[in-house]
Amino acid sequence: MSENIERRRFLKGIGAASLIMGPMGCTSVKEDSNNANKPHYVMVFDQNKCTGCGECKQACNAANNLPEGVSKCLMEHQSGGVEGQACPHCGKEECNCERKFVRVSCQQCKNAPCVTVCPTGAAHKDPETGIVTMDDSKCAGCKYCIGACPYNARFINENTDVADNCDFCLTSKLAKGELPACVQQCKYDALVFGDSNDPNSYVNKLLAVKDSVRMKPQFGTEPSLRYIPVVKLGV
Amino acid sequence: MDGSMEFTMGLSEGVAWPWPIAVYLFLAGISGGALVVALAIRFFKGQTANTPLYKAAALISFVTISLGMLCLVLDLTNPLFFWRILVFYNFTSVMSLGVIALCAYIPLTAVLCLYAFEDEIKAIPALSILLPVIKLLKPIRRPLEILTLILAVSVCAYTGFLISALIRFPLINTAVLPALFIASGVSAGAAASKMVSVLVFKEDIHSSELKLLHGAEWPIMIAEILFIVMIAMSLATGNEGAQSAFAAFTSGVWANLFWVGVVGVGFLGPILVNFFTGKTFSHSAKAFYLSGVCVISGMMCLRLFILYAGQTYAI
Numbered sequence: 120m121s122e123n124i125e126r127r128r129f130l131k132g133i134g135a136a137s138l139i140m141g142p143m144g145c146t147s148v149k150e151d152s153n154n155a156n157k158p159h160y161v162m163v164f165d166q167n168k169c170t171g172c173g174e175c176k177q178a179c180n181a182a183n184n185l186p187e188g189v190s191k192c193l194m195e196h197q198s199g200g201v202e203g204q205a206c207p208h209c210g211k212e213e214c215n216c217e218r219k220f221v222r223v224s225c226q227q228c229k230n231a232p233c234v235t236v237c238p239t240g241a242a243h244k245d246p247e248t249g250i251v252t253m254d255d256s257k258c259a260g261c262k263y264c265i266g267a268c269p270y271n272a273r274f275i276n277e278n279t280d281v282a283d284n285c286d287f288c289l290t291s292k293l294a295k296g297e298l299p300a301c302v303q304q305c306k307y308d309a310l311v312f313g314d315s316n317d318p319n320s321y322v323n324k325l326l327a328v329k330d331s332v333r334m335k336p337q338f339g340t341e342p343s344l345r346y347i348p349v350v351k352l353g354v
Numbered sequence: 355m356d357g358s359m360e361f362t363m364g365l366s367e368g369v370a371w372p373w374p375i376a377v378y379l380f381l382a383g384i385s386g387g388a389l390v391v392a393l394a395i396r397f398f399k400g401q402t403a404n405t406p407l408y409k410a411a412a413l414i415s416f417v418t419i420s421l422g423m424l425c426l427v428l429d430l431t432n433p434l435f436f437w438r439i440l441v442f443y444n445f446t447s448v449m450s451l452g453v454i455a456l457c458a459y460i461p462l463t464a465v466l467c468l469y470a471f472e473d474e475i476k477a478i479p480a481l482s483i484l485l486p487v488i489k490l491l492k493p494i495r496r497p498l499e500i501l502t503l504i505l506a507v508s509v510c511a512y513t514g515f516l517i518s519a520l521i522r523f524p525l526i527n528t529a530v531l532p533a534l535f536i537a538s539g540v541s542a543g544a545a546a547s548k549m550v551s552v553l554v555f556k557e558d559i560h561s562s563e564l565k566l567l568h569g570a571e572w573p574i575m576i577a578e579i580l581f582i583v584m585i586a587m588s589l590a591t592g593n594e595g596a597q598s599a600f601a602a603f604t605s606g607v608w609a610n611l612f613w614v615g616v617v618g619v620g621f622l623g624p625i626l627v628n629f630f631t632g633k634t635f636s637h638s639a640k641a642f643y644l645s646g647v648c649v650i651s652g653m654m655c656l657r658l659f660i661l662y663a664g665q666t667y668a669i
Contacts (some may be wrong), residue, residue: 166359168364195363223361236519238449239442260431262370263449268602269365269522269669280432332359335669337593338521 136302158314159276160287161322162302163331165347168309171196171220175301175310182291182300186277191285192224192301219349220309225285226252226334226342227271231283233264233273242273242282245289252286255279269338287312315343369665371517376427376661379513380542380654381422383535385415385463387543391570393503395563404470406555407563411547412470413554415506416463418546423460448519452512465491466502510539512644517661523601524589526664534581534656541574542653552642559642571624571649579608579621599633599667608663611655620652 124211171194177326198208199218206214231251233242241258244251258281265273265282276283297303302312313322331345392411395401401408404643427436440457444450468475475481475488491498514532521527544567551557557564589600602608624645628636635641 192366193363194367195361203426221359221361223363223365230519232519235446236449237444238447238453239438240444241438241442257438257442259435261429261439261449262431263447265366265369266517266520266522266665270361271522271668274365275431280435312408334359337595346359350358 129276151304157316159316160227160248160250161313161315161343161345162227162287163194163311163322163325163328163329163345163347165309165311165329166221166349167347168307169194169222170307170309171201172306174304174306175222178300178304179285179288182288184278189274189277191283192222194329195221195223196202197221206240207251217349219245221346222344223270224344225268226270226340226344227285227287229343230339232267232269232338232340233282234264236267238263242284245286248289248293250286250289250293251284253281253283255281258282269335269340270342305316359376369662371661371665373658373661374429376654376657378425378429379517379535379657379661381418381425382509382513383539383653383657384543384546384650385419385422386506386508386536387541388414389463389466389502389543390510390540391544391567392547393499393506395566396499397503399563401419404472405563406551406557406599407547407567409470409555410551410557411543412463412466412646413580414543414550415620416460416467419456419460419463419509423456448512448515452509452516455505455508455512459502459509462498462502462505465498466604467493486517507536510536513539517532517664520664522668523664524596525585525602525667526660526669528585530581530584530588531660534578534585537574537581538605538653541571541578544571544574545649548641549646552639559639562635570629575621575624576609582616595669599664599669602659602663602667606663606666608659608666612659612663616652616653616659619648620655623648623652 146240163187164276175329176190176194179185180189183191183192196204196207197219198206198215198216200212200216201208201218205212206216208214208216208219227250231242231244234244234251237243237258238261239257241254241256242251242264243254260275260281261280262275265275273282273284275281287293288297292303294298298312299310302310311322311325313320315323315326317323326345329347330350331347333342333345388411392408396408397407427433430436439449439453443454468484468491472488473486511532514535517526518528518531548564548567552559552566586600586603589596589603603612627641627645627648631641
């Protein structure tokens with residue numbers, strides 16, 4: 120008998136809880152539909168097409184007036200021979216390793232740790248585009264964002280003494296309606312940029328047919344930079 | 355597919371937060387810890403007079419937190435930008451919350467100094483300008499002291515939360531870190547105020563207050579050891595990144611600092627001095643200062659180890 124009563128009370132509790140929890144769940148659905156019209160800019164790096172020419176980096180430095188020796192993006196040479204250099208994979212001057220490069224730059228995270236930890240709100244998401252960028256006039260140079268970034272993709276800009284990151288040329292090229300400088304410069308179509316919330320955009324179509332990965336997915340930062348890796352079976 | 359691609363380079367070189375931050379964490383820990391013990395004893399014993407321990411703690415907390423602020427400001431890429439942290443706030447940032455706590459805590463440590471040194475201030479004519487301030491603040495002494503105690507614990511804890519938010523570093527990104535920083539801050543703060551109260555304010559080494567503190571130190575030290583073991587075990591048994599960070603305890607220059615500085619000097623030092631020497635030595639002033647210095651140096655080594663080894667063994 121008593122078991123039955125317990126069960127009835129339990130069911131009542133479930134009913135009451137669902138009445139309370141139900142509407143709470145609905146609020147997040149509403150939020151999502153509000154965001155649907157906002158752009159989500161993504162960049163795709165295709166490792167199959169990148170030759171490591173480095174012109175993207177030069178274009179970036181020119182577009183963003185960066186001081187000597189400082190970059191917002193780097194090319195990491197991972198394997199394969201380049202004249203006069205040892206292969207980073209096997210260590211030999213001449214080898215048959217495939218040439219592989221990878222882009223190192225701000226991953227434009229959806230859950231950006233730098234934005235969360237920044238004490239002044241200098242590292243923030245541009246309200247229009249959702250791109251992670253800097254308000255130089257607020258940055259105190261505490262370097263919290265640099266320590267918090269799981270990708271080590273932030274740095275101190277020696278011209279301004281404040282932190283900086285790749286922001287898809289938000290204030291330089293995008294403001295004029297152009298593509299980011301690196302994307303414009305790439306001769307091999309290894310970089311693609313666009314709005315993934317736009318069903319007709321080229322990035323959207325590309326990501327639909329290509330397998331792409333995000334860097335260090337275990338951090339749950341949800342980067343907007345996607346990578347199409349060289350994948351060969353049986354190696 | 356995830357994980358099929360990786361990069362190992364970064365855009366900034368070396369550690370983001372170098373030694374001045376470790377010194378700041380150390381000074382803030384001592385500042386908060388000293389006030390925690392002095393105010394806890396004051397409330398526990400229902401004291402109303404300015405005891406030597408209270409004076410020592412008030413002085414230490416004000417001086418150390420001021421020096422700590424100097425470290426923080428000088429570590430900024432451009433120290434002239436420090437005002438921006440005071441003007442702009444972001445409530446998801448631990449640092450911003452810490453700034454709010456410090457903005458209340460630092461003036462309160464100064465107020466506690468005014469309370470503690472009322473007689474001394476009265477004796478010096480040049481400082482008579484402070485007397486009306488003391489008179490004004492006197493009626494709210496108890497509520498201010500309670501507030502200071504809460505903020506002192508917060509300052510100790512916040513230094514732990516501040517760096518445990520850095521998800522790239524498995525050794526630092528642990529839930530136990532704030533607790534470890536409170537425990538080590540309290541033990542070092544207690545050691546510092548004990549020594550200053552005897553050295554400057556002529557407290558008797560065997561007074562009832564100091565006896566109480568001597569007794570409380572061992573459980574705090576055991577808690578500290580336990581927290582460090584927890585961090586080490588969670589790394590040793592954790593995922594790949596955590597296991598590679600466990601090397602911080604076993605190899606390299608930072609492992610030496612840990613075993614010699616933290617374990618040897620910080621933990622074994624006071625134990626040896628107090629339990630494995632003759633009774634005449636362990637009750638002497640020499641042993642008292644020696645074990646106090648050991649505890650404080652051990653704590654400085656712990657902060658250096660956590661900050662440097664933590665940032666070195668990144669994922």
